[in-house]
Amino acid sequence: MEISHEERMEMSIDEQLPPSSHHNGGSVEIDMEEDHLWPAKDGPLPIFLKFENVEYKVKLSPKNPLTAARVAFASHKSTEDQGSCKHILKGIGGSVDPGEILALMGPSGSGKTTLLKILGGRLSGGVKGQITYNDTPYSPCLKRRIGFVTQDDVLFPQLTVEETLVFAAFLRLPARMSKQQKRDRVDAIIAELNLERCRHTKIGGAFVRGVSGGERKRTSIGYEILVDPSLLLLDEPTSGLDSTSASKLLVVLRRLARSAARRTVITTIHQPSSRMFHMFDKLLLVAEGHAIYHGGARDCMRHFAALGFVPGIPMNPAEFLLDLATGNLDDISAPDSLRATAYASPDSLEFRSHVIKYLQAKYRAAGEEESAARDGGRDELAKQLRLAVRMRTKDRRSISWLEQFAVLSRRTFRERAADYLDKMRLAQSVGVALLLGLLWWKSQTGNEAQLRDQVGLIFYICIFWTSSSLFGSVYVFPFEKLYLVKERKADMYKLSAYYASSTLCDAVPHVVYPVLFTAILYFMADLRRTVPCFCLTLLATLLIVFTSQGSGELLGAAILSVKRAGVMASLVLMLFLLTGGYYVQHIPKFIRWLKYVSFMHYGFNLLLKAQYHGHLTYNCGSRGGCQLLQSSPSFGTVDLDGGMREVWILLAMAVAYRLLAYLCLRKRISLMPL
Numbered sequence: 001m002e003i004s005h006e007e008r009m010e011m012s013i014d015e016q017l018p019p020s021s022h023h024n025g026g027s028v029e030i031d032m033e034e035d036h037l038w039p040a041k042d043g044p045l046p047i048f049l050k051f052e053n054v055e056y057k058v059k060l061s062p063k064n065p066l067t068a069a070r071v072a073f074a075s076h077k078s079t080e081d082q083g084s085c086k087h088i089l090k091g092i093g094g095s096v097d098p099g100e101i102l103a104l105m106g107p108s109g110s111g112k113t114t115l116l117k118i119l120g121g122r123l124s125g126g127v128k129g130q131i132t133y134n135d136t137p138y139s140p141c142l143k144r145r146i147g148f149v150t151q152d153d154v155l156f157p158q159l160t161v162e163e164t165l166v167f168a169a170f171l172r173l174p175a176r177m178s179k180q181q182k183r184d185r186v187d188a189i190i191a192e193l194n195l196e197r198c199r200h201t202k203i204g205g206a207f208v209r210g211v212s213g214g215e216r217k218r219t220s221i222g223y224e225i226l227v228d229p230s231l232l233l234l235d236e237p238t239s240g241l242d243s244t245s246a247s248k249l250l251v252v253l254r255r256l257a258r259s260a261a262r263r264t265v266i267t268t269i270h271q272p273s274s275r276m277f278h279m280f281d282k283l284l285l286v287a288e289g290h291a292i293y294h295g296g297a298r299d300c301m302r303h304f305a306a307l308g309f310v311p312g313i314p315m316n317p318a319e320f321l322l323d324l325a326t327g328n329l330d331d332i333s334a335p336d337s338l339r340a341t342a343y344a345s346p347d348s349l350e351f352r353s354h355v356i357k358y359l360q361a362k363y364r365a366a367g368e369e370e371s372a373a374r375d376g377g378r379d380e381l382a383k384q385l386r387l388a389v390r391m392r393t394k395d396r397r398s399i400s401w402l403e404q405f406a407v408l409s410r411r412t413f414r415e416r417a418a419d420y421l422d423k424m425r426l427a428q429s430v431g432v433a434l435l436l437g438l439l440w441w442k443s444q445t446g447n448e449a450q451l452r453d454q455v456g457l458i459f460y461i462c463i464f465w466t467s468s469s470l471f472g473s474v475y476v477f478p479f480e481k482l483y484l485v486k487e488r489k490a491d492m493y494k495l496s497a498y499y500a501s502s503t504l505c506d507a508v509p510h511v512v513y514p515v516l517f518t519a520i521l522y523f524m525a526d527l528r529r530t531v532p533c534f535c536l537t538l539l540a541t542l543l544i545v546f547t548s549q550g551s552g553e554l555l556g557a558a559i560l561s562v563k564r565a566g567v568m569a570s571l572v573l574m575l576f577l578l579t580g581g582y583y584v585q586h587i588p589k590f591i592r593w594l595k596y597v598s599f600m601h602y603g604f605n606l607l608l609k610a611q612y613h614g615h616l617t618y619n620c621g622s623r624g625g626c627q628l629l630q631s632s633p634s635f636g637t638v639d640l641d642g643g644m645r646e647v648w649i650l651l652a653m654a655v656a657y658r659l660l661a662y663l664c665l666r667k668r669i670s671l672m673p674l
Contacts, residue, residue, distance in 0.1 A: 045134075045145075045230060046098030046099070046230055046261075046262040046263070046264065047098060047133050047134055047145065047230040047231045047264050048095070048096075048097055048098060048133070048134050048135075048264070049095060049096050049119065049131075049132075049133055049231060049264055049266070050094075050095040050130075050131070050132050050135075051092070051093055051094055051095070051118075051119060051129060051130065051131045051132075052093040052129055052130045052131075053091045053092075053093060053128070053129040053130065054089050054091070054092045054093065054115065054118060054127070054128070054129035054130075054131065055087070055089050055090060055091055055092075055127070055128040055129055056087075056088045056089040056111070056114055056115075056118060056123065056126055056127050056128075057085045057086065057087050057088065057126045058085065058086050058088060058126060059084055059085055059126075060084060060085065060086055087289060088111045088114050088289055089111045089114060089115060089118075089289050090288075090289040090290050091129070091290070092111075092115060092129075092284075092286065092289070092290070092291045093129075093291065093294070094282075094284045094291065094294045096264055096265075096266060096281075096282055097264070098230075098262040098263065098264050099257050099258055099262040099263070099264075100257060100264065100265070100281040100282055101253060101254060101257050101265040101266075101267065101279070101280050101281050101282070102264075102265070102266045102267070102280070102281065102282040102283070102284060103267055103268075103269050103272075103277075103280040103282070103283050103284070103297060104116060104266065104267065104268040104269070104284050104286065105268075105269060105270075105283060105284070105285050105286070105318065105321060105322070105325070106285060106286035106287055106322075106325050107287070107322060107325050107326050108270070110286045110287055110288060110289065110325065111286055111289050112268040112286055113151070113235050113236075113268055115286070116233050116235055116266065116268050118131070119131060119233060119266060120146050120148045120231075120233045121138045121142065121143065121146065122148065122489065122673070123673075133145075133231070143490070143491060144227055144229070144491070145229055145230045145231060146229055146230075146231045146232075146233065147224030147225055147227070147229035147231070147232045147233065148224065148233045148234075148235075148489075148490075149217075149220050149221055149223075149224050149232070149233065149234040149235065149237060150220075150235055150486070151235040151236040151237075151239055152482075153203075153216045153217060153219070153220045154220075154482050154483055154486045155203045155216065155219060155220060155223070155483075156203060156411075156415045156483065157202065157203050157204050157205030157206075157207075157208045157210060158202060158203075158208065158414070158415045158416075158417070158418055159202065159203055159411070159414060159415055160199065160200050160201055160202050160203070161190070161195055161198050161199050161200070161201060161203065161211060161215070161219050162186065162190065162199040162200060163411075163414060164203060164219060164223065165186045165189060165190065165219070165222055165223065165226065166182070166183065166186050167407060167410070167411040168223050168226055168492075169182040169183070169185055169186050169226050170182055170399070170403075170407045171399070171404065171407055171408075171487075171492045171493055172226055172227050172490070172492055173185065173226065173227065174398075175398060175399045175400070175403070185226065186226070189222045189225060189226060190222070192222075192252075192255075192256075193218045193219075193221065193222050193252055194218070194248075194252070195215060195218055195219065195222065198211045198212075198215050201215075203216060203219065204216075212245070213240050213241050213245065214241050214245035214246075214248065214249060217237055217238075217241065217249060218249065218252060221234070221237070221252070221253075221256075225256065225263075228261060229263065230261075230263060230264060231263070231264045231265075231266070232253075232256065232257075232263050232264070232265045232266070233265075233266050233267070234253070234265070234266070234267040234268070235267075235268050236267075236268055236269065236270060237249060237253070237267055237269075238250070238269060238272065238276070239270070243273050243276075246272070246273070246276060247273065247275055247276055247279075250272075250276050250279050251279070253265055253267065254279055257281075269318075270322075271316075271318045271319060271322060272318050273316065273318075274316050274317060274318070277297060277316070277317050277318050278297065278298060278317075280297040281296070281297060282294070282295065282296060282297060283295065283296070283297040283300055283321075285300070285321055285324075285325055286325070287324075287325040287326070287327075287356050287359065287360070288356055290356075290360045290363075291360075291363060292324070292325065292356070292359040292360055292362075292363045293321075293359075293363060294363075300317065300321065301317055301320070304320075304324065307335065307359075307362055308333070308334060308335030308336075308337075308338070309324060309329075309332055309333065309334060309335070310332070310333045311331060311332055311333075312331045312332060312333055313331050315331070320332070324355070324359060325356070326352060326356075327351065327352025327353060327354070327355035327356045328352060329355060334355070338354075338355065338358050398491075398493075401494060401496070401497055404493040404494060404497040405497045405500055405501050407493075408493060408497055408498055408501035408502075409501040409504060409505060412501050412502055412505045413505045413508075416505060416506075419509075420505075420508060420509045425509070425513065426513070428468075429513040429514075429516055429517045430516065430517075430520065432464060432517070433516070433517045433518075433520035433521040433524075434520060434524075436457065436460065436461075436521050436524075436525065437520060437521050437524025437525055438524070440453065440454065440457045440524075440525040441524060441525070441526075442524075442525070442526040443457065443525050443526055443527075444526070445612075445629075446619070446620070447619050448619060448632060448633070448634075451629075451632055451634055452634055454525075454527075454611075455582070455608070455634045456582070457525060458604070458607045458608060458611065459580065459582040459604055461521075461541065461607065462544055462580065462600055462603050462604045462607060463577060463580075463600075465514060465517075465541060465544050465545050465548065466544060466548045466573065466576065466577075466599075466600055466603070467548075467573055468545075468548075469510060469544075469545045469546075469548035469549045469552065470548045470549075470551060470552040470569050470572070470573055471552065471566075471569055472506075472510075472549070472552065473506060473548075473549045473550075473552030473553050473556065474552035474553075474555050474556045474565045474566065474568075474569045475556060475562055475565060475566070476502065476506065476552075476553065476556055477553065477556040477557050477560060477665060478556050478559070478560050478561055478562045478565050479562065481560050481669070481672065484498065484669055485669055485672050485673075488669055495662070495665065495666055495669065496662065499661075499662050499665065503549075503553070503658060506549065507546070507549070510542075510545045510546065510549055511542065511545075514538070514541050514542055514545050515538065517541075518534075518537065518538050518541055522534060522537065527611060528611055533610055533611060536606075536609075536610035537607060537610040537611065539610075539647070540603060540606040540607045540610050540646075540647075541607070543603065543606065543647065543650040543651065543654070544599070544600075544603035544650070546650075546654045547599040547603070547650050547653050547654045547657065548599070549654075550653070550654045550655075550656075550657030550658045550661065551572065551599070551653075551657050552569060553657065553658060553661040554657045554658075554660050554661040554664065555568050555569055555572065556661075557661040557662070557664040557665035557668065558661075558664040558668070560668050560672075575594065575598070576598040576599065576600040576601075577600060579594045579595040579598040579600070579601055580595075580598060580600035580601050580603075580604050581595065581600075581601050581604050581605065581637060581638070582604060585636050585637045586636075586637070599650060599653050602646040602649050602650050602653075603646070603650060605638050605646050606644070606646040606647065606650070608635065608638055608640065609638070609640055609642075609644065609646070612629050612635070612640050613629070613640055613641060615628065615629075615641070616628070616629045617629065
């Protein structure tokens with residue numbers, strides 16, 4: 001009996017699997033643990049990528065419903081059918097073998113980046129077509145086999161190149177590897193990417209001097225190849241680089257592809273130089289969502305020459321291809337049949353559209369003839385490289401939550417150390433404390449006016465630390481959302497570990513500076529010099545700081561926009577300030593509920609109770625003799641002997657704000673594309 005090729009391939013795979021990997025129903029499963037050992041003898045399992053008839057649509061939501069309705073009425077279509085979708089990819093196909101570099105070329109807006117994200121499993125909704133990795137559809141366990149380098153380098157500016165890669169190695173590499181093995185892996189990557197010269201230089205950014213653009217891009221590539229991916233995807237890696245730096249980067253990519261690991265590399269590129277163009281193995285040229293060429297990069301000029309498209313002057317192949325992809329035939333000869341059927345001017349949009357459709361038709365006709373030969377040539381390769389995968393129910397390779405928390409805490413503190421130890425921040429705390437101490441030097445509570453002045457000082461302390469902590473934490477998540485999205489897409493750590501480390505690290509300066517502030521101001525203003533009063537005042541200040549920090553994190557996590565978060569923080573601060581109990585003590589009943597959600601109200605009351613007690617007296621020099629502090633109008637709505645329930649309320653608020661911030665961050669990050 002004759003055995004088919006597919007059956008032989010399945011038998012070949014089954015023979016390589018342990019007995020425990022065979023299950024009922026003929027499904028094939030293997031333990032991914034054995035497949036990701038590092039260092040491996042032969043490197044990662046190579047991937048043959050094939051995609052056929054890939055289509056992608058996005059829904060468009062009109063900003064102006066009246067305009068949409070008017071257009072729909074004019075075209076006799078409903079608003080649901082009119083312009084509801086945009087067709088970005090329209091049936092693109094191609095393939096790339098291990099050890100090859102595939103270049104995705106085309107004009108801006110042609111769908112290159114969209115196709116790259118689909119191949120990397122980063123877009124799912126609205127995608128049609130067949131995409132296989134060694135004849136296996138995409139599954140979540142392939143995520144660790146795929147490295148994705150975005151066009152914009154998402155790297156922490158305050159970390160050095162070595163620190164960036166070391167922290168990534170600690171988080172991404174398997175738990176069974178020792179720290180020294182992970183550091184050795186980083187050293188190997190630095191040497192492989194020629195980053196030795198800048199390994200101790202900061203990445204840098206808009207306000208921090210750092211490495212060059214080429215070194216930053218190579219660091220981004222190193223960040224991804226730490227886990228030794230089988231498939232490496234890069235979105236415009238040469239963007240912003242000069243020709244020499246771009247050529248050096250492409251040499252690095254060729255070395256990565258042709259190494260013993262035989263990585264499959266796919267990159268989008270806009271208009272490479274001639275030298276760079278001839279470094280590519282394959283080319284996929286895209287025009288208006290359609291493919292007009294797929295094959296060897298060196299063969300493309302002969303292909304289009306055979307169709308009748310020949311440059312009239314010496315021209316960069318990439319420039320020639322982009323002209324064809326946009327329908328621009330300036331200085332390019334075209335077949336007579338094309339010009340004969342086009343009645344419009346060669347410079348018109350109608351003629352250019354006709355050229356693109358002509359090339360698309362020629363490609364489809366040639367593709368049907370070549371597909372059989374292309375598939376037949378890879379049968380033996382697919383037999384050797386086919387990847388049997390299973391859905392992981394538990395990631396046994398990752399480090400534990402506590403280890404993630406420890407690594408993230410060290411990285412977060414290293415990244416934000418410049419903010420924590422900022423001289424301006426120290427000068428602000430010390431300077432404001434000294435200024436307030438001089439203004440309220442040796443303040444007293446002998447009469448109503450003096451008492452009112454000291455109560456004003458206490459409320460200003462509440463205002464200062466509320467505003468400082470609120471605005472100090474509201475921008476954290478909006479600024480770091482890109483880093484967080486990128487690392488969460490790669491499953492580097494659990495979001496709870498990131499949030500806990502971020503909150504803990506930010507709590508350090510929120511403890512140090514208030515303690516320093518209170519130690520200076522307390523004795524200059526001559527507040528009550530008893531240990532319990534000082535400790536309770538410091539505790540109240542810290543509770544205000546922690547609650548304000550939590551509310552800032554909640555606003556930042558819920559909005560994730562620097563501008564909008566700042567506006568909302570200003571509104572919340574103003575609302576809490578007015579309902580704090582100093583400016584307005586007797587709030588109308590219909591709006592009185594506002595003060596019960598204002599942590600400044602509870603913080604101000606707690607500071608007052610820390611300093612004053614109802615049995616203390618003042619105004620002893622008056623005709624009526626000494627009066628109890630509780631009888632002062634300044635404490636009309638505060639029971640000075642009413643216990644310390646504000647402590648528990650502020651603690652509950654601080655915990656509730658952080659819990660809500662974590663939930664908001666989890667929801668918002670999961671919905672954000674990269």
